[in-house]
Amino acid sequence: MKKSYNPTLIHANSRVDKVGVEERVARFQTRSIKNEAKKQGLLMVLNMIDLTTLEGKDTPGKVQQMCYKAQHLHDVYPGLPTVAAVCVYPSMVSVARKALGNSPVKVASVSTAFPSGQSTREIKISDTKYAVEQGADEIDMVISRGQFLAGEYGFVFDEIAAIKEACGKARLKVILETGELCTLDNVRIASDIAIHAGADFIKTSTGKIQPAATMQVTYTMLMAIKDYYDQTGKMIGMKPAGGISTAKLALHNLVMVKEILGNQWLSNDWFRFGASSLANDVLMQLMKTESGLYQSPDYFSID
Amino acid sequence: MAKKNPTQMQTDWTYAPAPESTSHIRLEKKYQLFINNEWVEPSSKKYFPSINPATEETLAEIAWANEADVDRAVKSARKAYKEVWSKMSGIERGKYIFRIARMMQERAREFAVIESLDCGKPIRESRDVDVPLACNHFFYYAGWADKLEYAFPHKIPEALGVAGQIIPWNFPLLMAAWKIAPALAAGNTVVLKPAETTSLTALKLAEIIKDSGLPAGVVNIVTGFGDTGAAIVNHHDVDKIAFTGSTHVGKIIQRAVVGTHKKTTLELGGKSANIILDDAPIDQAVEGIINGIFFNQGHVCCAGSRLFVQENVADLVIKKLKSRMESLYVGDPLDKNTDIGAINSKEQLDTINKYIKIGKAEGAEIYQSECSIPSRGYFCKPTIFTGVSQSHVIAQEEIFGPVLTIQTFRTIDEVIQKANNTPYGLAAGVWTDKGSRIFNLTTKLRAGVVWANTYNKFDPVSPFGGYKESGFGREGGLHGLSAYLK
Numbered sequence: 143m144k145k146s147y148n149p150t151l152i153h154a155n156s157r158v159d160k161v162g163v164e165e166r167v168a169r170f171q172t173r174s175i176k177n178e179a180k181k182q183g184l185l186m187v188l189n190m191i192d193l194t195t196l197e198g199k200d201t202p203g204k205v206q207q208m209c210y211k212a213q214h215l216h217d218v219y220p221g222l223p224t225v226a227a228v229c230v231y232p233s234m235v236s237v238a239r240k241a242l243g244n245s246p247v248k249v250a251s252v253s254t255a256f257p258s259g260q261s262t263r264e265i266k267i268s269d270t271k272y273a274v275e276q277g278a279d280e281i282d283m284v285i286s287r288g289q290f291l292a293g294e295y296g297f298v299f300d301e302i303a304a305i306k307e308a309c310g311k312a313r314l315k316v317i318l319e320t321g322e323l324c325t326l327d328n329v330r331i332a333s334d335i336a337i338h339a340g341a342d343f344i345k346t347s348t349g350k351i352q353p354a355a356t357m358q359v360t361y362t363m364l365m366a367i368k369d370y371y372d373q374t375g376k377m378i379g380m381k382p383a384g385g386i387s388t389a390k391l392a393l394h395n396l397v398m399v400k401e402i403l404g405n406q407w408l409s410n411d412w413f414r415f416g417a418s419s420l421a422n423d424v425l426m427q428l429m430k431t432e433s434g435l436y437q438s439p440d441y442f443s444i445d
Numbered sequence: 446m447a448k449k450n451p452t453q454m455q456t457d458w459t460y461a462p463a464p465e466s467t468s469h470i471r472l473e474k475k476y477q478l479f480i481n482n483e484w485v486e487p488s489s490k491k492y493f494p495s496i497n498p499a500t501e502e503t504l505a506e507i508a509w510a511n512e513a514d515v516d517r518a519v520k521s522a523r524k525a526y527k528e529v530w531s532k533m534s535g536i537e538r539g540k541y542i543f544r545i546a547r548m549m550q551e552r553a554r555e556f557a558v559i560e561s562l563d564c565g566k567p568i569r570e571s572r573d574v575d576v577p578l579a580c581n582h583f584f585y586y587a588g589w590a591d592k593l594e595y596a597f598p599h600k601i602p603e604a605l606g607v608a609g610q611i612i613p614w615n616f617p618l619l620m621a622a623w624k625i626a627p628a629l630a631a632g633n634t635v636v637l638k639p640a641e642t643t644s645l646t647a648l649k650l651a652e653i654i655k656d657s658g659l660p661a662g663v664v665n666i667v668t669g670f671g672d673t674g675a676a677i678v679n680h681h682d683v684d685k686i687a688f689t690g691s692t693h694v695g696k697i698i699q700r701a702v703v704g705t706h707k708k709t710t711l712e713l714g715g716k717s718a719n720i721i722l723d724d725a726p727i728d729q730a731v732e733g734i735i736n737g738i739f740f741n742q743g744h745v746c747c748a749g750s751r752l753f754v755q756e757n758v759a760d761l762v763i764k765k766l767k768s769r770m771e772s773l774y775v776g777d778p779l780d781k782n783t784d785i786g787a788i789n790s791k792e793q794l795d796t797i798n799k800y801i802k803i804g805k806a807e808g809a810e811i812y813q814s815e816c817s818i819p820s821r822g823y824f825c826k827p828t829i830f831t832g833v834s835q836s837h838v839i840a841q842e843e844i845f846g847p848v849l850t851i852q853t854f855r856t857i858d859e860v861i862q863k864a865n866n867t868p869y870g871l872a873a874g875v876w877t878d879k880g881s882r883i884f885n886l887t888t889k890l891r892a893g894v895v896w897a898n899t900y901n902k903f904d905p906v907s908p909f910g911g912y913k914e915s916g917f918g919r920e921g922g923l924h925g926l927s928a929y930l931k
Contacts, residue, residue: 162729174463
């Protein structure tokens with residue numbers, strides 16, 4: 143059955159009180175993560191990273207180097223996991239696919255005229271199909287924020303559903319670009335639209351707009367995922383992206399996921415960090431748990 | 446369903462214990478009475494233990510003041526009032542109060558740990574709420590000390606004299622600050638009695654008061670039980686009684702001061718309504734319910750212990766509430782991740798359990814979170830009752846524990862009527878997205894404090910106090926200051 147925009151489903155729980163959200167988020171940030179819990183948390187964070195390069199100046203060489211890093215985060219520390227995926231532009235998907243070979247690291251590609259999404263649906267669909275054909279396991283699409291803010295929710299819904307169809311077997315992450323949605327109420331509505339239209343993951347940001355993945359925004363999206371799960375029993379993944387560059391902030395995010403959605407979401411099947419510089423800070427913290435000392439950033443590779 | 450990830454990691458993530466260190470605190474084995482800036486033995490020669498409610502271990506022995514001791518304290522306060530404090534300029538009084546505030550801040554961590562040890566409240570709360578707020582009360586009132594004539598224009602503000610102050614066990618240091626700071630700023634001297642289960646932070650405050658160089662006798666701290674409190678209330682040379690505690694004791698005090706010159710403020714019990722309307726931001730309202738009833742194990746006089754939910758969202762709210770209760774950590778008060786600590790005393794735990802039993806017998810449906818609680822110490826699981834009506838005892842009497850009663854309503858008029866249908870009137874909460882509904886309810890709810898889209902927010906600037914059997918007089922803000930002036 144073809145899905146269509148249903149206002150009663152989407153707007154049922156769209157009132158969000160920003161002050162209350164800030165208070166709740168502050169509580170997660172007072173959790174104290176120590177010793178074994180910290181070490182395990184840091185390893186989980188590494189395994190949830192989508193190592194990302196999304197620049198006009200990306201080259202095959204840059205992408206190949208990043209793909210190596212994705213599988214060899216810090217070989218002096220034995221037993222480290224790989225990251226979850228690398229995230230690139232469609233033109234770099236084949237390079238990444240080849241560089242990763244049989245590795246468990248997935249290839250994610252942005253699409254739909256990323257980052258602005260200012261193009262026709264036809265082009266967005268062919269953009270998506272191209273990335274999938276090139277070997278992308280996951281598609282990170284952007285929603286049409288202009289139409290969303292103009293109140294054309296049906297348009298946004300249909301577009302997501304069409305891209306989902308174009309994805310085939312690839313998992314779809316829907317980027318809301320919350321920095322352009324202005325209010326948490328809008329973040330909630332956009333989350334519900336994306337989830338009901340077929341998103342496998344909802345994602346905060348492109349990384350090109352500030353503010354990006356604030357904990358307030360991630361909290362609001364996690365609550366949408368929780369409500370959908372409580373109603374349907376179906377799990378939806380979450381990916382905060384942009385602005386999470388420290389291990390501490392990443393652990394606070396994990397605390398939030400654990401306390402809202404439970405431990406079953408604590409795997410890279412259901413939770414990701416979109417980040418480029420987070421991995422090295424986590425590695426630095428991990429090394430510190432072993433040696434008790436912080437090493438210079440020069441001891442961690444920057445591919 | 447996603448492909449099985451070959452690098453699948455363990456997802457069972459639990460927080461390691463994160464206990465706050467106790468190595469930096471210093472507790473005496475035995476505490477004497479603090480009279481005239483000296484530690485004096487009680488003439489009764491009697492001492493009683495202060496128990497850590499999380500471990501049932503004795504923390505220290507506390508002096509038990511009798512009538513003779515109270516008389517000594519009042520005499521010392523009277524002498525200090527007559528000879529020093531009433532003659533001192535406001536600006537000089539203010540300097541002392543500022544100094545006490547700063548010294549408290551410097552030792553904030555020590556205060557927080559001792560408060561959690563003695564009282565059972567989670568370190569997160571004593572560290573982030575009790576101690577900073579207590580310091581802020583001293584800072585706030587210190588600023589008024591030399592500006593009384595501006596605070597009360599067209600009046601000549603004059604201190605009352607000796608204030609007798611009796612405080613409860615739920616926020617020991619904070620309540621001491623609520624009482625002492627405005628009294629001193631207004632130019633009074635003080636005889637303060639902490640609750641018998643939680644004397645330690647008041648005695649630590651006495652150490653600071655001594656170190657601050659505050660003139661001898663301006664603040665006297667006498668520890669003990671109800672008889673000690675009665676000796677203060679009945680002392681002929683006390684000009685003012687400020688009491689925070691149960692309505693039962695409040696009534697006894699009220700009877701005792703009838704016909705005397707003593708001014709009185711009473712801040713008593715409550716059974717406050719927390720009202721969720723159907724257009725409320727539901728997830729934040731659920732947080733507000735949690736904060737309203739489980740903050741400080743529900744040992745809060747203004748706790749939102751009666752929840753009213755509009756019928757069309759009741760199922761959703763209760764479902765979300767139950768789910769949220771499961772993510773509360775109950776246990777060691779000193780662990781930084783603990784949300785709900787220990788019940789203050791065995792006596793209080795028995796009271797709470799008595800009401801839980803009554804609730805079940807009345808036919809209300811009980812739900813308790815599935816958390817495990819420590820085998821030693823006094824603990825109670827977060828508890829809610831659904832299917833409650835106004836006629837239930839558990840909806841009428843103050844339980845003073847982590848126990849919530851839930852009722853539903855259909856119309857705004859109905860909920861206003863039910864919310865006001867109680868002998869108490871301390872606080873209320875209203876949750877709605879509509880400003881007009883907030884103003885409609887806040888003008889009609891007969892409660893001293895009404896919070897909109899939040900709950901349990903305190904500030905030294907904001908007055909606090911009750912209607913009806915919740916007491917009279919206000920504490921905090923200018924209102925709190927005027928209660929210590931002629």
